[in-house]
Each structure stands twice: as structure tokens, then as C-alpha cells.
Amino acid sequence: MAEDITRPFVFRVEIAPEQVDAIAPRLREALAASGNDGEITRRATAVAEREEKLRHDQEELDRRARLLSEREAELTSSGEPTASERIRFAERRQYIELSEHEVESREHDLLHREAEFEADVLLREDRMERWRSELTDLEERLERRERDLASYVDQLQGTVTSGDPLPSPPGITELRRSA
DSSP, X not given: OHXXXXXXXXXXXXXXXXXXXXXXXXXXXXXXXXXXXXXXXHHHHHHHHHHHHHHHHHHHHHHHHHHHHHHHHHHHHSSSOOHHHHHHHHHXXXXXXXXXXHHXXXXXXXXXXHHHHHHHHHHXXXXXXXXXXXXXXXXXXXXXXXXXXXXXXXXXXXXXXXXXXXXXXXXXXXXXXXX
């Protein structure tokens, strides 16, 4: 029995947060009588307030999660694009417009170069045609001179064999005229 006297008796009481307000005045009196100034009561009240705030926050989170789920379901079921999809579409449209502009610019440059090339080819063809006509004229003059020279050679041979006086050289004036 001596052992029972040395060990203190512990009595535990659990109080739900809803019941704190109901027993708070009696608890304060008991605590004040035991030398406590109400610190435990204040702490219990603060814990109860925090638990209530936590419960309220949890309810708010659940409500927001439900709303978010509903919105996600709406977005997946509706045919309208989301804001991020619209932004992506706008970026793609801008990229395509820039690409089209670049293609048009390159096409314009290509057409310009092609026109320059065709003009250059036409100029060269005109120059070649002019050279051909000049060459044809020169060939005709050369053939005429060859004929005149061949005729003169025949006359000279005939004069040498027959003893006639020497003919005048083939039209020096004719050569000068044809030159």
C-alpha cells in the first residue's frame, strides 16, 4: 500500500471542440483554483479555432476541386478551343503568314532573275543574229573576190599562152568597191 501513495492518480478527459464553449466557464474556475491562469483554455480554444478553419478550408478545397473537374469536363466535351490552344493557333497562323510572305518574296526574286536571264538571252541571240548576217555578208564578198581572182588567173593564163597583152588586174576599183 505504500506504493499506491507515492504514485499519483492520472485522470484523462477528452473534450470535443464543440463542447469546449459549454464547459469553458467551469474549466476556467477549476484551472484558476489549481493555480492555472487559463493558458490551457486559451490554447484549447485556439486549437478548436484552427480545427474549424482547417475544416472550412478543406470544404473550400473540395468545392474548388469539384468546380475544376466540372470545367475540365466542359472543356473536353465542348468543341471550342481553350485559351492555350487559341494562343498556339495564333502563333501558328503568324508563322504561316511569315512563311507565305517569305515564299512570295522568294517567288518575286525568282521571277525577277528569270526575266533578267531571258532578257540576257534575247540580247545574246540578237547579237549572234547580227554576227551571222555580218558573217554572211563577208562570205559573199569573199566568194565574189575568189571568183574575180579565179577569172583574173584564167585571163592571165590565156594571155601567157596566146601572147596577148596582159589584162588589167582584177578590178582594183571593184575590190575597193566590195571592201
